[in-house]
Amino acid sequence: MEKVVYMDYAATTYTKPEVLEEMIPYFTEHYGNPSSVYSISRDTRKAIDLSRDRVSKAINCERNEIFFTGSGTEADNWAVKGVAFANFTKGNHIITSKVEHHAVLHACEYLEKHGFEVTYLDVDEEGFINLEELKNAITDKTILVSIMFANNEIGTIQPIKEIGQICRDKKVIFHTDAVQAVGHIPVDVKEMNIDILSLAAHKFYGPKGVGALYIRRGIKIDNLIHGGAQERAKRAGTENVAGIVGLGKALEIAVDKMEENNATLIELRDKLINGLMEIPHTRLNGPKGDKRLPGNVNVCFRFIEGEGILLSLDDANICASSGSACTSGALDPSHVLLAIGLNHERAHGSLRLSIGDGNSEEEVNYVLNVLPGIIDRLRNMSPLWHDFIKKGES
Structure with missing residues (x-):
C-alpha cells in the first residue's frame, strides 16, 4: 500500500476540515484579546463562550464549571496539585492507580516530595481496579481519588460511576483523567x-x-498558573481563542457522530484483534467487548522487541506505537503492562494499534497481511525465539 496507514489515533488525531474552517477566522479576522473591551474582543469572548457551552453540553455540566487549559497534561496537573494544596489542612492522602497516565503519576510523585502520601492501587490482568480495595484504601486523611476513565494503552474503561459513588459516600473529591474517553464514549x-x-x-x-x-x-482547588484574571481568575494567560473554538467544534461533532462512528470502529477493532490473535504466541492486553475503548488494540508478541515491530511497520507505511506516545523515547517497558502482570520480556514485545475515523477495512486487511511476516522475520532473528524452539524440541 503506497499511502500511509495511520493507526495511532490514541497518540493524536488529525484536525477535521470543518473544525479548522471554524478556527481560521480567529487567527486572521477575529484576533482581539478576549479580555479587552472593544468590539473585536467581544467577538472572541463570544466564541469562547460558545465553546464553553458546547463542552458543558457534551459532558452534562454547567458552562461556568468548564475551564480551558493548554493541554490534557496541564488539566491533570491542575486537578491533582490544585486539590492537594487547597485541601492540605483536611488531609494529605491521595489515591490513584498504577496504570494512570504519567501526567497524573508524576504529579503524585511530585506531591510525595511535599508532604503528601499516595496510595497506588493495583489492577487486575485486564487493567481494572478493585472497588473493595479502593474503599479500604480511603482514610479520614484522604482528600482526592484520581482514577483514569479509559486507559490510553490497553483501552480499559473503568467503572467510573461506581468509583464516583464510593468517593461521594466517603466525601472525597473524585478526579478522572478522561482524555481518552471524552468524544469517544458517553x-x-x-x-x-x-x-x-x-x-x-x-x-x-x-x-x-x-x-x-x-x-x-x-470544589476547593488552588490555581496552577498565576497571573491575569482569565478563566474567571482560575487559569491565567491570554486565551488560545482559535484552539478553544476548535475544541468546542470538534467535541460537538464527535458527540453527534459517536454512535455511528463507534459501530464502525468496533467492527474494525474486533476484526483486527481476531486476526492478530491467529499469530502464535500473541497475547491481547486489556478487556474484550464493551469494556474496551472502541478503537483500541494492544497485543504482545513473545520473543521480540516492540521497537523492531514499529520500524518494520514504518517501512510498510504503517504508523503504530508500542504504548503511550509520551514515553516513546523510553527504554523501560510500559508501566501499564507491568501492572497487569506481564514480565519485562513480554512487555517489551507490545504493539498498540489505535484506529479512528480515517481507517478502513482495506487498511485493517493490509495490516493483517503485513504483520505475520514481520513477526516471523523478527523471531527468526531473536535468540529468545531460538532458545524457546530448542527447549520445545528437547
Missing part, C-alpha cells in the same frame, strides 16, 4: 458522580495545545 459528569474531569482536543479531531478541566461547583 460521559455524564452528573450521572457518574465526577467532581473534576480532564480532556484534550487533539484526541477527538481538534487542534493540539488546548484542553479543558471540568470543576464541579463548590
Whole structure:
C-alpha cells in the first residue's frame, strides 16, 4: 500500500476540515484579546463562550464549571496539585492507580516530595481496579481519588460511576483523567458522580495545545498558573481563542457522530484483534467487548522487541506505537503492562494499534497481511525465539 496507514489515533488525531474552517477566522479576522473591551474582543469572548457551552453540553455540566487549559497534561496537573494544596489542612492522602497516565503519576510523585502520601492501587490482568480495595484504601486523611476513565494503552474503561459513588459516600473529591474517553464514549459528569474531569482536543479531531478541566461547583482547588484574571481568575494567560473554538467544534461533532462512528470502529477493532490473535504466541492486553475503548488494540508478541515491530511497520507505511506516545523515547517497558502482570520480556514485545475515523477495512486487511511476516522475520532473528524452539524440541 503506497499511502500511509495511520493507526495511532490514541497518540493524536488529525484536525477535521470543518473544525479548522471554524478556527481560521480567529487567527486572521477575529484576533482581539478576549479580555479587552472593544468590539473585536467581544467577538472572541463570544466564541469562547460558545465553546464553553458546547463542552458543558457534551459532558452534562454547567458552562461556568468548564475551564480551558493548554493541554490534557496541564488539566491533570491542575486537578491533582490544585486539590492537594487547597485541601492540605483536611488531609494529605491521595489515591490513584498504577496504570494512570504519567501526567497524573508524576504529579503524585511530585506531591510525595511535599508532604503528601499516595496510595497506588493495583489492577487486575485486564487493567481494572478493585472497588473493595479502593474503599479500604480511603482514610479520614484522604482528600482526592484520581482514577483514569479509559486507559490510553490497553483501552480499559473503568467503572467510573461506581468509583464516583464510593468517593461521594466517603466525601472525597473524585478526579478522572478522561482524555481518552471524552468524544469517544458517553460521559455524564452528573450521572457518574465526577467532581473534576480532564480532556484534550487533539484526541477527538481538534487542534493540539488546548484542553479543558471540568470543576464541579463548590470544589476547593488552588490555581496552577498565576497571573491575569482569565478563566474567571482560575487559569491565567491570554486565551488560545482559535484552539478553544476548535475544541468546542470538534467535541460537538464527535458527540453527534459517536454512535455511528463507534459501530464502525468496533467492527474494525474486533476484526483486527481476531486476526492478530491467529499469530502464535500473541497475547491481547486489556478487556474484550464493551469494556474496551472502541478503537483500541494492544497485543504482545513473545520473543521480540516492540521497537523492531514499529520500524518494520514504518517501512510498510504503517504508523503504530508500542504504548503511550509520551514515553516513546523510553527504554523501560510500559508501566501499564507491568501492572497487569506481564514480565519485562513480554512487555517489551507490545504493539498498540489505535484506529479512528480515517481507517478502513482495506487498511485493517493490509495490516493483517503485513504483520505475520514481520513477526516471523523478527523471531527468526531473536535468540529468545531460538532458545524457546530448542527447549520445545528437547
